[in-house]
Amino acid sequence: xxxxxxxxxxxxxxxxxxxxxxKIAAQYISSIDGYINHSxxxxxxxxxxxxxxxxxxNLESHTIGFRQSEQYIEWKKLLHHYYSPFPIVEHYTMxx
Amino acid sequence: xxxxxxxxxxxxxxxxxxxxxxKIAAQYISSIDGYINHSxxxxxxxxxxxxxxxxxxNLESHTIGFRQSEQYIEWKKLLHHYYSPFPIVEHYTMxx
Numbered sequence: 001x002x003x004x005x006x007x008x009x010x011x012x013x014x015x016x017x018x019x020x021x022x023k024i025a026a027q028y029i030s031s032i033d034g035y036i037n038h039s040x041x042x043x044x045x046x047x048x049x050x051x052x053x054x055x056x057x058n059l060e061s062h063t064i065g066f067r068q069s070e071q072y073i074e075w076k077k078l079l080h081h082y083y084s085p086f087p088i089v090e091h092y093t094m095x096x
Numbered sequence: 097x098x099x100x101x102x103x104x105x106x107x108x109x110x111x112x113x114x115x116x117x118x119k120i121a122a123q124y125i126s127s128i129d130g131y132i133n134h135s136x137x138x139x140x141x142x143x144x145x146x147x148x149x150x151x152x153x154n155l156e157s158h159t160i161g162f163r164q165s166e167q168y169i170e171w172k173k174l175l176h177h178y179y180s181p182f183p184i185v186e187h188y189t190m191x192x
Contacts, residue, residue, distance in 0.1 A: 003137055005147060019191050041099055041188035044155065051101060051188050053149075059140065092137035092147050095115050 001036065003092040004054040004062050011084050012048050018082040025078040028071035029054065034061025059091055097132065099188045100150040100158050107180050108144050114178040121174040124167035125150065130157025155187055 010018045022040055029035060034057035043049035056062045066072055080086070106114045118136055125131060130153035139145035152158045162168055176182070 002140070003147075022191070040191045042191050044098070044187040044189055046186065049186075050191070051099075090142065090145075091140040093140055095118070095136045095138050095146070 001094065002056050002059050002062075004052070004056060004089060005092060006052040006087045006089045008050040008052060008082075008087050009084060010048045010050060010082050014082050015042075015048055018050075018079070021078045021082070025075050028075045028078075029066060031071055032061065032066045032069060034058060034065050062091070097190065098152050098155050098158075100148070100152060100185060101188060102148040102183045102185045104146040104148060104178075104183050105180060106144045106146060106178050110178050111138075111144055114146075114175070117174045117178070121171050124171045124174075125162060127167055128157065128162045128165060130154060130161050158187070 019040075026038065029038060036055035036057060038052065038054040041051050041053075043051070054062070066075075115136075122134065125134060132151035132153060134148065134150040137147050137149075139147070150158070
């Protein structure tokens with residue numbers, strides 16, 4: 001299992017619209033093979049900052065299964081215009 | 097419930113020692129009132145980078161309950177010398 005981590009900076013004033021559209025977008029990511037679960041959380045210290053955590057079965061579930069899917073096209077349409085700057089997405093593995 | 101997020105950059109070559117000492121240090125954080133669970137994960141894209149996620153009952157469990165405890169003194173002794181630069185720790189709340 002791997003964890004996708006994205007720190008999201010949302011355009012100021014668009015936070016409520018982003019949160020609302022994220023709820024719609026969640027259906028697209030959660031329909032992908034290898035998706036396990038996700039959580040979106042809002043930073044208490046920095047305005048308009050969020051963290052998206054997604055657990056995937058493996059790296060390819062995200063980088064190929066999701067990013068090359070029809071669902072990702074819908075996800076992008078709903079969400080990508082809220083980000084400034086565009087986020088860096090990283091992946092993390094368990095420490096044994 | 098709130099999520100503590102710390103992105104950790106470990107001094108190169110010290111990753112194994114850090115992971116080993118983190119296992120010892122985990123007992124200190126997990127003994128604090130309001131601690132729920134934690135996970136330490138290693139970045140797949142960036143060398144020597146980790147993410148520490150800790151769920152707390154509320155903000156004060158971390159900022160007062162842990163940081164003003166005897167256990168935090170032991171935690172610091174074990175771990176703080178591995179970080180370069182010293183991490184910024186942030187807290188995140190659920191998005192409803």
